[in-house]
Amino acid sequence: MTTPAVADRSGADEQPGQGTRAAVLGPPPQAPVLPPAGRSRERSRRRTGRIALRTAVVATLVLLTVVFVYPLVWLLSASFKPRSDVFDNRLIPKTFTVENYLTVWQEAPIALWLGNTLVVTALAAVTVTLTSALVAWGFAFYRFRGRGPLFTLVLATMMLPGAVTLIPTFLIWNQLGLVGTNVPLWAGNLFGSAFYIFLLRQFFLGLPRDPFEAAMLDGASSWTMFWRIALPLCKPAIVLTFLFEAQASWTDLMRPLIYLQDSDTFTIPRGLKALVDQFGAGGESQWEVVVTAGVLTTVPMILLFFLGQRYFVDGVATTGSKG
Structure with a gap:
């Protein structure tokens, strides 16, 4: 009794000329793989850059906030000062008084x-x-x-x-x-x-x-x-x-x-x-x-x-x- 021969189909799915092109072009280029120490340094550098950028943005916002809010804070502080201390540039009055508000309501x-x-x-x-x-x-x-x-x-x-x-x-x-x-x-x-x-x-x-x-x-x-x-x-x-x-x-x-x-x-x-x-x-x-x-x-x-x-x-x- 004879056994039917089994055909070898390992190359049946290959397209004509595919092997030739692969042999000519070679394998696709691979991205360089950094060693573990290099990857760690790259991540650390990126994290440091993000932190520096965030710090600069926050510092700029804080500076602009102070610039815009300071006149209002000064005005509010001066309204609770006596006449001699109005222009002393203290944000916390040395002498606190509410007489100014009573005077305004009486005079105008x-x-x-x-x-x-x-x-x-x-x-x-x-x-x-x-x-x-x-x-x-x-x-x-x-x-x-x-x-x-x-x-x-x-x-x-x-x-x-x-x-x-x-x-x-x-x-x-x-x-x-x-x-x-x-x-x-x-x-x-x-x-x-x-x-x-x-x-x-x-x-x-x-x-x-x-x-x-x-x-x-x-x-x-x-x-x-x-x-x-x-x-x-x-x-x-x-x-x-x-x-x-x-x-x-x-x-x-x-x-x-x-x-x-x-x-x-x-x-x-x-x-x-x-x-x-x-x-x-x-x-x-x-x-x-x-x-x-x-x-x-x-x-x-x-x-x-x-x-x-x-x-x-x-x-x-x-x-x-x-x-």
């Missing part, structure tokens, strides 16, 4: 100025946020002829310095009989702001169109889509716009100097100017009163920033994500 209508500023700031921030959002929504959502040139024209208004429109704007408010009131400090925001229109348009452009198309199929109006879909989706941008304008209105001194004449209508910046004139270098040199009033006017903005910090960071991080 701080509560009235704070109330005026709060009303003006709220009206200015709310009006400019809503009107700018409406205009930005129109530029972002609707397609119409001349949209590009018209938007360019809106942006071009940012190139005009405020001094150019100062006199014409004053003449308009004077003809309306509103000079001497707080109306000119916020009513101009009813027409929006080019900067905020650009800012909010960037957010609206980044929204998906599917929710709006579904809302249109359900018969939703343009106002409904804007109020119930667009604004909630752009909440960080809306809060960011509100914070920017609130800070700008709270610290505005130019317009109160032009339009306000009676101390009962003064805002905080205009009131501080009056206190500097009365108690500063041109007056009685009671700088402890001036710095204490400065602390009282700075605290509300610090609180507002911390309340909206999360939206502030989110809004800045996503601004300009789509053009």
